[in-house]
Amino acid sequence: MSATVRPKTSFVTTPRATLAPRPPAVSPSERGTPAVDIRGFSFAYGDRQVLRNLEFSIERTAVTAIIGPSGCGKSTFLRSINRLNDLIPGTRHQGDILVEGRSVYAPGTDLVALRQRVGMVFQRPNPFPKSVFDNVAYGPRLNRLVSRRDLPDLVERCLRQAALWDEVKDRLEEPATGLSGGQQQRLCIARTLGNQPELLLMDEPCSALDPIATQRVEELIFELKRDYTIVIVTHNMQQAARVSDFTGFFDRGELVEFDDTERIFTSPAHERTEAYITGRFG
Amino acid sequence: MTTSLASEPSTPPDVQESRSLELASYGDRVFRWLLTLGALFIPVLLGFLVYELWQGSRLAIGEFGLSFVTTSTWDPVAEEFGALPLIFGTLISATIALVIAVPLSLGVAIYLSEFAPKSVRQPVAFLISLLAAIPSVVYGLWGIFVLIPLLRTTAFPFLRDAFAFLPLFQGPIYGPSMFSAGIILAIMVMPYIMSVSREVLLAVPDSQREAALGLGATRWEAVITAVLPYARSGIAGAVILGLGRALGETMAVTMVIGNRHEIAASLFAPGYTMAAAIANEFSEAVGDMHLSALAYVAFLLFVVTVLVNAGARLLIWRVARGSGIGSKAL
Ligand SMILES: Nc1ncnc2c1ncn2[C@@H]1O[C@H](COP(=O)(O)OP(=O)(O)O)[C@@H](O)[C@H]1O
Ligand SMILES: [Mg+2]
Numbered sequence: 001m002s003a004t005v006r007p008k009t010s011f012v013t014t015p016r017a018t019l020a021p022r023p024p025a026v027s028p029s030e031r032g033t034p035a036v037d038i039r040g041f042s043f044a045y046g047d048r049q050v051l052r053n054l055e056f057s058i059e060r061t062a063v064t065a066i067i068g069p070s071g072c073g074k075s076t077f078l079r080s081i082n083r084l085n086d087l088i089p090g091t092r093h094q095g096d097i098l099v100e101g102r103s104v105y106a107p108g109t110d111l112v113a114l115r116q117r118v119g120m121v122f123q124r125p126n127p128f129p130k131s132v133f134d135n136v137a138y139g140p141r142l143n144r145l146v147s148r149r150d151l152p153d154l155v156e157r158c159l160r161q162a163a164l165w166d167e168v169k170d171r172l173e174e175p176a177t178g179l180s181g182g183q184q185q186r187l188c189i190a191r192t193l194g195n196q197p198e199l200l201l202m203d204e205p206c207s208a209l210d211p212i213a214t215q216r217v218e219e220l221i222f223e224l225k226r227d228y229t230i231v232i233v234t235h236n237m238q239q240a241a242r243v244s245d246f247t248g249f250f251d252r253g254e255l256v257e258f259d260d261t262e263r264i265f266t267s268p269a270h271e272r273t274e275a276y277i278t279g280r281f282g
Numbered sequence: 283m284t285t286s287l288a289s290e291p292s293t294p295p296d297v298q299e300s301r302s303l304e305l306a307s308y309g310d311r312v313f314r315w316l317l318t319l320g321a322l323f324i325p326v327l328l329g330f331l332v333y334e335l336w337q338g339s340r341l342a343i344g345e346f347g348l349s350f351v352t353t354s355t356w357d358p359v360a361e362e363f364g365a366l367p368l369i370f371g372t373l374i375s376a377t378i379a380l381v382i383a384v385p386l387s388l389g390v391a392i393y394l395s396e397f398a399p400k401s402v403r404q405p406v407a408f409l410i411s412l413l414a415a416i417p418s419v420v421y422g423l424w425g426i427f428v429l430i431p432l433l434r435t436t437a438f439p440f441l442r443d444a445f446a447f448l449p450l451f452q453g454p455i456y457g458p459s460m461f462s463a464g465i466i467l468a469i470m471v472m473p474y475i476m477s478v479s480r481e482v483l484l485a486v487p488d489s490q491r492e493a494a495l496g497l498g499a500t501r502w503e504a505v506i507t508a509v510l511p512y513a514r515s516g517i518a519g520a521v522i523l524g525l526g527r528a529l530g531e532t533m534a535v536t537m538v539i540g541n542r543h544e545i546a547a548s549l550f551a552p553g554y555t556m557a558a559a560i561a562n563e564f565s566e567a568v569g570d571m572h573l574s575a576l577a578y579v580a581f582l583l584f585v586v587t588v589l590v591n592a593g594a595r596l597l598i599w600r601v602a603r604g605s606g607i608g609s610k611a612l
Contacts, residue, residue, distance in 0.1 A: 116498035126489035
C-alpha cells in the first residue's frame with residue numbers, strides 16, 4: 001500500500017464535527033478495552049522495514065514508556081498512531097492500530113479527527129510564533145471545539161493542566177517564542193490538551209530540556225495520567241522508571257518485551273532488555 | 283610543542299610562534315581596514331550620487347520648486363515642466379504589478395515548496411530563475427509583439443464590458459497603456475518574488491508543519507495557519523524586492539506604456555513613468571532646463587524609491603510585530 005491519500009484536502013471553511021468538551025473520566029464500560037490496541041502492525045519506509053509485527057495493548061489513564069536504542073523505530077511507532085508518517089512518500093504498513101476501539105488505518109479514516117483525538121508532543125518544543133494564547137487556542141479554533149466565548153476558559157484550563165498558568169497568565173498576548181525552553185515544551189503540551197485528546201503521544205519530550213525543566217515536565221506527566229492515556233518515548237532509563245506504569249522495549253523494530261515498568265527494570269525476562277537497561281548496549 | 287625534550291632548546295619555537303601571531307594580527311588589522319573601507323564606500327557613493335542629482339537639478343529646482351511634483355505640464359519648447367504624471371505612472375504601474383504578481387508568485391512558491399512532487403520542484407524552480415535572467419528589452423519586445431495585441435483583442439474588451447461601471451476600465455483601447463505596463467512589470471517581478479518566497483518557505487522548519495498537522499490541520503490549513511505566518515517577514519522581504527524592481531524598471535515599461543505625460547483615470551490610457559521618461563528624453567534633451575528637469579525627475583525617483591521602501595519596511599515591521607500579539611489569527 002502506498003502513502004494513503006488524505007480524505008480531506010479542502011480549505012479552512014470545511015465544517016467539522018463539533019465535539020462537545022469530553023469529560024476526561026472514562027465510563028466503566030470502556031474500562032475493559034485498552035486505549036490503544038496494536039494488532040500485528042508492521043511499517044516500512046520504502047524498502048526499509050522499520051517496525052515488525054508489533055502486537056500489544058496500551059492501558060488507559062496510565063503512562064506507557066517506549067524505550068530502545070536509537071533507530072529502533074520508537075518515533076516511527078508513535079507517528080504511526082496519529083499517522084503523521086503519511087506525509088512521507090513511499091511508506092507501507094501492515095496490520096492495524098485501534099485507538100479507543102476505532103481503527104486508525106481503516107479506509108476512509110478521518111485524519112483530522114484522528115489527530116484531534118491523538119495529541120503529539122515533539123522532541124524539540126515547537127510553539128508557533130504566535131501569542132501564548134493563540135498557541136493553546138490553535139487546536140480548538142481549527143477543530144471548532146468550543147465557541148469563541150468559551151475559548152479563554154478552555155485556554156486557561158489547559159495552561160493550568162500543563163502547570164504553566166501561573167508563569168504566563170500575565171503574558172498571554174506575548175509571543176510564545178519568548179518563553180524558556182521548558183516553558184515552551186509545557187506550552188506545547190497545553191496546546192495539545194487544547195484539542196481535548198484521548199491519547200497523548202510524547203516523543204522524547206525532555207531531551208532538549210535542562211534537568212529542572214525535565215523534572216517539571218515529569219511531574220506534569222504524573223499529573224496528567226489521571227485524565228489521559230500517555231505514551232512516552234524516552235532515552236532516559238531513570239525517566240522511564242520514574243514516570244511510567246508500563247514499559248515496552250523495542251529493538252530493531254521488534255517489541256522485545258512489554259511489562260509492568262517495575263518488572264522490566266527489576267527482573268526483565270529477556271537478556272537483550274537487561275543488557276539495554278543496564279547500559280551494556282544502545 | 284608541549285612535549286619538547288629537555289635537550290632541545292625550547293625557545294625558538296615559542297619565538298617563532300609569537301612572531302607569526304604578530305604577523306597574523308597585523309594581517310588582521312589590514313584586513314579589517316580594507317573591509318571598513320569597502321563598507322564606507324557604499325554610503326560615500328550614495329552621498330555622491332545624491333549630491334550629483336541635486337547639482338544637476340538645481341536649475342529646475344530653482345525654477346519650479348515643489349510645484350514640480352504637483353503640476354502636469356511637460357513642455358520642453360516652452361520650458362515648462364511638471365512631473366506629477368510621471369510620479370503617478372511610476373506608483374500606479376508598480377501597484378498593478380504587485381497586485382498581479384504577489385498572489386501568483388506566492389501561489390507558485392507555496393505549490394513548489396509544499397505540494398509539488400519532488401521531481402517537479404527543482405526543474406520549475408530553475409526555469410523561474412531563468413526568467414529573471416531575461417534582459418528587459420526582450421520583455422519589452424515580447425510585450426509589443428505578443429502581449430499588447432493579445433490584451434487589445436481579448437482581455438481589455440472583456441474587462442471594459444464586465445466592469446463598465448468602473449472608471450478604471452473605460453475609454454478607448456489603444457494597446458500601449460498603464461495596464462500593459464503593469465502586466466509586463468508583473469511578469470518581470472514574479473521570478474524574484476517567487477524564488478525568494480520559495481526559499482523562505484523552504485526555510486520554515488518541518489516541526490512547524492508537524493505541529494499544525496499533529497493538531498488536526500489539513501495540509502492547506504497548515505500552510506495558511508502555520509507556514510505562512512512563520513514566513514511572513516521573509517515573504518514581505520520578497521515583495522519589497524519585487525517592488526524595488528517594479529519602481530525602477532525602465533526599458534520594458536517605456537516600450538509598452540505609451541509614453542504620454544498625462545494622468546488618466548482609465549488604465550487603458552497611455553501613461554509614463556519616471557524611469558521611462560528619463561531614459562527616453564535624456565538623449566534628445568536640448569535646453570539646459572529640460573536636462574535639469576530630467577535630473578530633478580531622477581532625484582525624485584530616488585526619493586520615491588527610498589520613501590516607498592521605508593514605508594513598506596515600516597509596515598512589515600508593524601505587521602510582523604503585531605501578529606505575534608492579539609488573538610485574532612485564523
Ligand atoms: N523519513 C524516513 N525515511 C526513511 N527512513 C527513515 C525515516 N525516518 C526514520 N527512518 C529510519 O527508520 C528507522 C527508525 O527511525 P526512528 O523511528 O526515528 O527511530 P528512533 O526514534 O527509535 O530513534 C531508522 O533507521 C531511520 O533511519
Ligand atoms: Mg526518535
